[in-house]
Amino acid sequence: MAFPYSSGNVLTAADLNQSSGLVLVKTQTVGSAVSSVTVTGAFSSTFDNYRIVMAGVDCSATNNNVYFQLSGLTTQYYFSGIYVSGAGAPANHYGNNVPSFICGRTGTVAATTLVLDVMSPNLGQRTAMQSVGSANLQSFIVNGFAQTGTAFTAFVIGLSGGTMTGGKIRVYGYNNG
């Protein structure tokens, strides 16, 4: 039954699941020794905004960057944020018309994690992104956007160096209500 419901509708379990705040769109298991993962069918007209959660990913080397791209868009990313490490002072982190949204750091022993909100990726307009990415005691806290008029259905998560193995990338849609 289509959301929103009306008085008198008989709701099924599927209807109730659909009405939750965050709806699981897709779960992608990360393969072995991959430099990047493209997740298709992630964005659609069903939801305006999305949350991407990556966890349990084991990288071959520490201290590389984790990046996010809307699939096929390799320019026009703008962001600013802060990089925090347990080994030094916080540092500015920014990009001005760069090839990707740099949002995390790599860690071994399943330590690479990322929580990323993506706003309006399928609406054919500027797509905003807000994220927290971390590994061990290193964190990126970043806000930014991709200057684009394209409606995207897929995205890429990759590394500036080394490879990743295992863990999962889950995509959730924020229920439009």
Place this chain on the structure above:
Amino acid sequence: MAEIYTRDELVALYPDGTVNVQVDDDVRPMTTDEWSEWIDGQVGQEKPADDPPA
């Protein structure tokens, strides 16, 4: 000053045929051209420093 990767070191770490790319559940090895470009993109990067305590 941090050490940086040379091409030879990266090739030893990630020989041709051992690095994959993934689209959904399809995982395939990089072609030699893709791999070579990927290696070149990391030449000169700083080697990882010791992690702080987890």
